[in-house]
Amino acid sequence: MKNILLFITILFLSIPVQAEDGVTPQSGIAMHGDVKYKDHFTHLDYVNPDAPKGGTLKLADIGTFDSLNPFIIKGSPASGMAYLGQSLIYDSLMEQSNDEPFSMYGLLAESIERPKDNSWVAFNLRKEAKWADGKPVTPEDVVWTFNALMEKGAPFFKAYYADVKKVEATSPTRVKFTFSHNGNAELPLILSQLTILPKHYWTTEGRDIGNTTLTPPLGNGPYKVGAVVAGRSIEYVRDPNYWGKDLAINKGRFNFDKIVTDYYKDNNVALEAFLAGQYDYRMENTAKLWETAYNSPAVKDGRIIKEEIAHDRPAGMQAFLYNIRRPVFKDIAVRKALAYAFDFEWSNKQFAYGTYTRTDSYFENSNLAAPAGPPEGAELKILEQYRGKIPDNVFTTRYEPPKNDGSGNLRENLRIAAKTLDDAGWKMGPDGVRANASGQKLQFEIIDANPMFERWVLPFIANLKKIGVTASFRVLDPAQYQNRMNDFDYDMTIGSIAQSNSPGNEQRDFWASDKADVKGSRNYIGIKDKVVDDLIEKIIRAENREDLVAMAHALDRILLSGYYVIPQWHTDHFNLAYAKKLGHPAKLSPLTPGVTDTWWVKAE
Helix, strand or coil: CCHEEECCCCCHHHHHCHHHCCCCCEEEEECCCCCCCCCCCCCCCCCCCCCCCCEEEEEEEECCCCCCCCCCEEECCCCCCCCCCCCCCEECCEEEEECCEEEEEEEEEEECCCCCCCCCCEEEEEECCCCCCCCCCCCHHHHHHHHHHHHHHHHHHCCCCEEEEEEEEEEEEEEEEECCCCCCCCCHHHHHECCCHHHHCCCCCCCCCCCCCCCCEEEEEEEEEEEEEEEEEEEECCCCCCCCCCHHHHCCCCCCCCCEEEEEEHHHHHHHHHHHCCEEEEEECCCCHHHCCCCCCHHHHCCCEEEEEEEECCCCCEEECCCCCCCCCCCHHHHHHHHCCCCCHHHHHHHHHCCEECCCCCCCCCCCCCCCCCHHHHHHHHCCCECCECCHHCCCCCCCCCCCCCCCCHHHHHHHHHHHHHHHCCCCCCCCCEECCCCCCEEEEEEEEHHHHHHHHHHHHHHHHCCCEEEEEEECCHHHHHHHHCCCCCCCCEECCCCCCCCCCCHHHHHHHHHCCCCCCCCCCCCCCCCHHHHHHHHHHHCCHHHEEEEEEEEHHHHHHHCCCCCCCCCCCEEEECCCCCCCCCCCCCCCCCCCCCCEEEEC
8 A cells, every 4th residue: 555655756856737728837937939958857957066165265356345235226236246237145036048049947945837828927945945954945935035125125136026916925935926017027036036045044033134234144145255354355154055056057057165255455456466476366347457468477477367258148238328318418419429539440549459359239249239220020010100200311221439540649539529519519619628608618527436537538538528518527436426426426427237138128227218317227328218118118128039129129229329328348258367276167157257156276
């Protein structure tokens, strides 16, 4: 009898579970199409499944930190405390692979349920999933986390998860999110990215997820917070009892016993420390430094390895960002004219050895970037819906930044800029500064937290002066800079608007009208455009990859036609320098080097 019952139990467990509405739980989910890694995969392709464990990875960051709570806009959180994507101390419901456009695989949740009509999504939690204190991760933790972040978290959460109607625990291991409509195809995947927090920890008297803290929080991930020296360093210690260490998604990952990040005052000091062996890994983002600064004895004798690795990472838009909330930048003619004063070609030769490529798309280095020339096919059909509401030139060409021959002679471009300002009513005054009919002077301040940009900005400012525009550059400390960005207290800044291969709900935070006045949102420019709002929702509701690409092309053209930025540059490879003690997989992810989770200390 016992054997019969055992046979029946095994047979029952082997049959796929039919969940609500007849939906079969899946271990992975892709935004469009099928997942790359099928059931029972053993490890990700871009890891070394036999990587040795042990050793310490030392990293560096610039500035300071005053909080271990990354979920709010208050304070400056420490490196490694991310709330989307990979966090060192927190797990999410599912984990994204870094060699697909957008696919998620079970982590805290062993499976996901999504009906064909996309009206809800449910996650079935692993019974073995535990917090670092040994208590199980429960659906109540998921429900509490979501509601707490929507109530007290950064504005980003409200934009990202705006289409969730309710969340509820439906069993001791299942949590369900019901949507306000079924058109948000990305919503099940981005909910699976949700970092889960322990309800029993944060609801203890004296703790509040809405406040900053330097007390190491309770997590459920591969590392625990170790020693913390506020503003100076933070240590993460690998948890030998990490519940998920044997999952296929984690095989060959999280190999360092310790990860320590030290903070430095500025990039120059950090570079000197790296070359002196004070930390182990550096991604060099300044071309001039890559070409000239790495000629130290440590590089020459092999203690430090230099490596250039090509990638397929979307570059997004790095640019001078206008804050069009400022009266001086409300005039589109001003925004258009000032771009002629930035001599990228000359600066690229002078400061970057010609290694940068000019950015001319909000979706740079991806097939989401609008093609050169007039729109065609599906993209044109989308844009036709807005004819009369968008500039006519959107239908004839795609914006490209003003170009020069690299000689430093910018006379023709400055002539065009001056005429554009004259025609718009910005006349040169007796003091050499332009002003409009109401007497408003054409002057502004550029702010940033990185002094390395000064050599790029000062020639730009000098060119602006030649056409009667007064600009200044101010370098702020990172905390002050972030506060001013949160409050939209700037005229112009230098910033990057990152994009993925699968744009979606985050576009609301970048461009949506209802985010333009929400402090802490990422609508840094202050865009309020009903056409842009409509296109964002169409992107979110895209039913297939082809539609998504066509809509991204259309959005790209419309944003470019608004002259909201002066595009800067990008590269198509990583410049990596690292201590010889480090090893990395032969095949890295095409999107990220993945140093903290896929590299290791060599056994010798």
